[in-house]
Amino acid sequence: MSTPQPRANVAEIPPYVAGKPPTIRPGMTSYKLSSNENPYPPLPGVIEAVQAGVGAMNRYPDMGSSALYAALAETFGVPADHLSVATGSVGLIYQLVQAFCDPGDEVVFAWRSFEAYPIAVTAAAATAVKVPVLPDGRHDLDAMAAAVTDRTKVVLVCTPNNPTGPAVTQAELDALLARVPSHVLVVVDEAYLEFVRMDDAVDGIATYRRHDNVVLTRTFSKAYGLAGIRVGYAVAPAPIAAALRALSLPFGVSTIAQAAAIASLERRDELLERVDALVAERDRVVAGLRDVGWDVPDAQGNFVWFGLGERTRDFASAADEAGIVVRPFVGEGARVSIGESEANDRLISVAAVFAG
The missing domain is CATH 3.40.640.10 (Type I PLP-dependent aspartate aminotransferase-like (Major domain))
Incomplete structure (x- = not known):
């Protein structure tokens, strides 16, 4: 029996993979750095x-x-x-x-x-x-x-x-x-x-x-x-x-x-002051990553990129264990949003293990 069929291209649409929420870990504050969200709430x-x-x-x-x-x-x-x-x-x-x-x-x-x-x-x-x-x-x-x-x-x-x-x-x-x-x-x-x-x-x-x-x-x-x-x-x-x-x-x-x-x-002027603070934190993170041996690409958004190749899954798992969730692109690398200072410090620590 025939049934309604979507256009052939519908079956070819790749899924959108959203950033995962952070894993809840007892005694530890977890952070979501997987979706390029602004860590500040609205004004x-x-x-x-x-x-x-x-x-x-x-x-x-x-x-x-x-x-x-x-x-x-x-x-x-x-x-x-x-x-x-x-x-x-x-x-x-x-x-x-x-x-x-x-x-x-x-x-x-x-x-x-x-x-x-x-x-x-x-x-x-x-x-x-x-x-x-x-x-x-x-x-x-x-x-x-x-x-x-x-x-x-x-x-x-x-x-x-x-x-x-x-x-x-x-x-x-x-x-x-x-x-x-x-x-x-x-x-x-x-x-x-x-x-x-x-x-x-x-x-x-x-x-x-x-x-x-x-x-x-x-x-x-x-x-x-x-x-x-x-x-x-x-x-x-x-x-x-x-x-x-x-x-x-x-x-x-x-x-x-x-x-x-x-x-x-x-309130755009106030919001852009927050952006300036995020940019300053981004620059701190990039400098910290380079200090531990990473040659990260020029970061002009609110995130950094790690070209990890086949080590991407391991990096994402290590980050998760440290209480931060990142956005892996398996076989290529990981994107990590700039978040709260503590989350960014943990990122630098995890990245140091994978440098080189």
Whole structure:
């Protein structure tokens, strides 16, 4: 007897592997360093805004997210019709691939990079073109440009790159854009934008203003500490932003998500002070790891990368025994978020055993 069958590509979708919660160990505080979460809770004013929104949960959210669009437009100096909001920047990635790719069209991205990319591409029945990162974890933008063919519809640039850490420079991005045909969409995924501290850092807003084929994807999950309520936004030329809004899930961004995002934007200076503290802690961790013998890639996000190869499982197990859970990519390496000082100190101690 025949039964309903999904499209063939559905069976090929790779699973998304979320960061594990910490193992509870008696007498020891355990820490989750596996999901690139902000260890700081939301600021008090943000919590109050969410609490006010909870009282209206019997009503649908504003489907047009009008107040959030207005706040984003004012904060970043862009027209509201150049914006689109969604359930995190990952929701926007899915929508972009769906909007611009027919089955079989190609999407070029670095690998290893954000693991949702091949999921989004396969879900749209498009073809993933994975370009290996360089030995130091950076995008090989020359190879990515060379990988563009007549079938390419989208190029994804994750900067800083998750999970390896380095970010591309403005000069590197400009050189890539000069080689990519104007009909190919270039997505600059800036989920970790606020953590970047480097010379010639990408100016995403200025870049999108110069190109009709550039879209920026950003999130409130990382620097703003709102991972649990799922809200992100895209900045793009009006036709691209309109395509994203056309694919938006109705009422996808909840009332409390909108309230929290607006309140966070209003307190952006305070939040960025917290980011500065996290960056200082990141730099301390990187220095500590190098002191014990690790040559870790340049870390421009809120995480560090260990190229462990076949030792990855052993490293993850040792970290777990020490009360910290990391994100292993078996056979390749482990990504570890910057967390509380005690957790970071334990990381350095575990890493010292695996150095060399």
